[in-house]
Amino acid sequence: MRTDIVHIGAGELTYEIRNIVNVGEKLEKLGIKVHWENIGDPIYKGEVIPTWMKEIVADFAMQDSTYGYCPTRGVLSTRKFLAEQTNRRGGAQIDANDILFFNGLGDAISKVFGFLRRNARVVVPTPSYTTHSSAEAAHAGDRPVTYKLDPDNHWYPDLDDLEKRIKYNPAVAGILIINPDNPTGAVYPEAILRGMVDLARKYDLFVVCDEVYQHIIYNGQHSLPLSDIIGDVPGMAMRGISKEMPWPGSRCGWIEFYNAHRDPMFEKYMNSLVNAKMVEVCSTTLPQKVLPAIISHPEYWNYLQERIDRYEKYSNIAYDVFRKIDGLQVNRTNGAFYMSIAFREGRLTHRQTLSIASKEVREQVEALVSAPNVSLDKRFVYYLLGATGVCVVPLSSFATELQGFRMTLLERDEERFRGIVNTIAEAIGHYLAS
Numbered sequence: 047m048r049t050d051i052v053h054i055g056a057g058e059l060t061y062e063i064r065n066i067v068n069v070g071e072k073l074e075k076l077g078i079k080v081h082w083e084n085i086g087d088p089i090y091k092g093e094v095i096p097t098w099m100k101e102i103v104a105d106f107a108m109q110d111s112t113y114g115y116c117p118t119r120g121v122l123s124t125r126k127f128l129a130e131q132t133n134r135r136g137g138a139q140i141d142a143n144d145i146l147f148f149n150g151l152g153d154a155i156s157k158v159f160g161f162l163r164r165n166a167r168v169v170v171p172t173p174s175y176t177t178h179s180s181a182e183a184a185h186a187g188d189r190p191v192t193y194k195l196d197p198d199n200h201w202y203p204d205l206d207d208l209e210k211r212i213k214y215n216p217a218v219a220g221i222l223i224i225n226p227d228n229p230t231g232a233v234y235p236e237a238i239l240r241g242m243v244d245l246a247r248k249y250d251l252f253v254v255c256d257e258v259y260q261h262i263i264y265n266g267q268h269s270l271p272l273s274d275i276i277g278d279v280p281g282m283a284m285r286g287i288s289k290e291m292p293w294p295g296s297r298c299g300w301i302e303f304y305n306a307h308r309d310p311m312f313e314k315y316m317n318s319l320v321n322a323k324m325v326e327v328c329s330t331t332l333p334q335k336v337l338p339a340i341i342s343h344p345e346y347w348n349y350l351q352e353r354i355d356r357y358e359k360y361s362n363i364a365y366d367v368f369r370k371i372d373g374l375q376v377n378r379t380n381g382a383f384y385m386s387i388a389f390r391e392g393r394l395t396h397r398q399t400l401s402i403a404s405k406e407v408r409e410q411v412e413a414l415v416s417a418p419n420v421s422l423d424k425r426f427v428y429y430l431l432g433a434t435g436v437c438v439v440p441l442s443s444f445a446t447e448l449q450g451f452r453m454t455l456l457e458r459d460e461e462r463f464r465g466i467v468n469t470i471a472e473a474i475g476h477y478l479a480s
């Protein structure tokens with residue numbers, strides 16, 4: 047090509063959560079029964095949408111107005127409904143114009159980072175949900191700037207590390223918080239959240255808080271939404287219906303902006319996001335229309351609670367099995383529906399294997415792990431997949447040096463879930479001893 051057409055950040059765009067599927071599908075063709083523990087889609091894992099919810103969607107689908115464009119910011123009545131919900135908590139006060147709808151948070155994330163000035167950085171957690179870390183890194187054309195989530199302290203953010211990243215890097219303009227967190231399943235206590243907001247205030251930064259799992263918290267833990275603690279700091283909360291309703295295929299999420307009018311530069315940035323959406327016209331209308339009716343339905347919270355109770359139970363099943371294994375850093379999941387387990391340093395090598403009965407599968411796995419630069423945890427994940435059919439995601443794919451894996455708690459059948467956990471545990475034992 048006459049001119050280089052590849053974006054400077056193109057190399058930063060990776061999404062191992064889906065990449066691993068290609069490997070799983072190859073092995074499936076060779077006769078392996080794959081248990082997909084890689085992706086956070088409750089529907090894919092058999093979640094049954096209650097009839098009352100489907101009836102609400104069906105009613106709206108019968109109305110012609112559902113088929114039109116909606117205002118750029120989103121359906122006004124829905125934005126008013128959401129603003130009222132936030133205002134009722136007594137923290138940050140917003141109106142409908144402080145809310146902007148997107149085609150899923152994936153869309154919101156790519157715009158939030160894509161429309162940030164190229165040399166302004168947002169410090170993201172490590173490990174980090176890749177959509178955030180990749181989008182942030184791609185916008186800058188550089189590696190992500192990260193702060194540590196500490197596996198020796200419940201995967202909580204290390205505030206000293208965060209302050210260092212901010213203090214010594216004047217390009218940092220914002221802090222990303224994901225609470226509850228993907229991939230770790232951690233739920234941050236109020237003191238830590240306040241500490242992060244205090245750092246934003248001290249260094250004149252904005253805060254982005256991804257709260258897509260905000261209502262999926264268990265094991266007696268509590269946390270606060272950003273609106274409760276943001277005070278006078280400019281910030282934004284990202285929310286959506288993919289995980290909670292759950293309706294990931296609706297592609298519907300929104301941002302609530304806090305204190306947008308207190309800081310002219312932040313306000314200008316917010317308006318640039320509105321304009322970016324305006325160029326696209328608007329986001330999907332149907333899910334926005336049904337949102338208030340579904341969330342206000344008398345069965346909504348009971349339905350969600352039934353799922354939360356299951357995640358709580360499964361988080362404990364998995365924790366009780368993995369914590370007994372020597373060589374792992376294990377934290378109980380308290381929110382969302384993921385568990386991340388790290389191998390202690392030095393426990394993985396490039397020689398470890400698992401025995402794989404099928405010659406063809408073994409050859410596939412051996413070919414995969416002998417490719418250049420295969421990380422130690424990817425090697426483990428490929429062997430696990432070939433030997434047991436369990437498909438998890440290497441932890442190192444989440445913008446971290448830590449070696450481990452992330453699984454989900456989404457399997458609905460308890461016996462099958464116990465089976466998967468025990469299979470992974472047994473495989474770890476054999477792998478580490480090999």
Ligand SMILES: Cc1ncc(COP(=O)(O)O)c(C=O)c1O
Binds near residue numbers: 086153228258288294
């Ligand atoms: C922390 C987090 N934010 C955002 C998303 C994406 O949500 P959406 O389906 O709204 O794009 C996910 C999906 O897994 C997630 O885990």
